[in-house]
Amino acid sequence: MEIVLRATAMFAVLYLLVRLLGKRELGQMTPFEFIVMVVIGDLIQQGVTQNDFSLTGATLAVGTFALWGLVLSWLSYLSPRAARVLEGEPRVIVRHGKVLDDNRRRDRLTRMEIESEMRLAGIARLEDVAWAMLEPNGKISFIKRDPPRGELAEKD
Structure with a gap:
């Protein structure tokens, strides 16, 4: 029973740590950060x-983590309010070609990171972005602006 209580406590600590790290850090880990996460996993174990190096102890610990993951998943599925708290919400970081600096700073994003993600999405200029959203998983999604009607006619 002690292993189940310890696993529950470590699950809560790990969950809070991941939430405190922020969306962006989880979306793009450096090799060093990946190694740190592996070491943290060993320390948690x-x-x-x-x-207790027994199979029973390991099974109880892993089962407890899995159970809490399942409980939080079901809670998010059943309650939109819980989903917002547990998983987070997308945040607007660019609106109509303008970077929203308050939101950018809140998630510790640099302009260079936003511009890099724009290029990966095939967008060359900030003015071409209608909306950019930092998703709860740390990825940035872009919605392009519609071209002015004159540009549309020129391409036809």
Whole structure:
């Protein structure tokens, strides 16, 4: 039973840590950050199972993490309010070609990161972006502006 309680406590700590890291950090990890996450995983295992290296102890720890993941998933599925709290909401970072600096700073995004993601999405100029949203998973989605009617006629 002690392993289940320890696993529950570590699940809560890990969940809060991931939420505090922010959306962007999870969307693009550097190799060093990936290694740090692997090390954190090992430290969590040591804290949860202590000196219990048995198959039963490992199964209880993994099962407890899986159970809490499932509980939070169902809670998000059943309640839109819970989903907003647990998973976060998308945030507008560009509106009508203008970067919203307050939202950008809130998620610790640089203009260079936004411009890099724009290029990956095939958008050359900030003025061509109607909306850019930082999604809860850390990715940026872009909606292009409609071209002015004169440009549309020239292409035909």
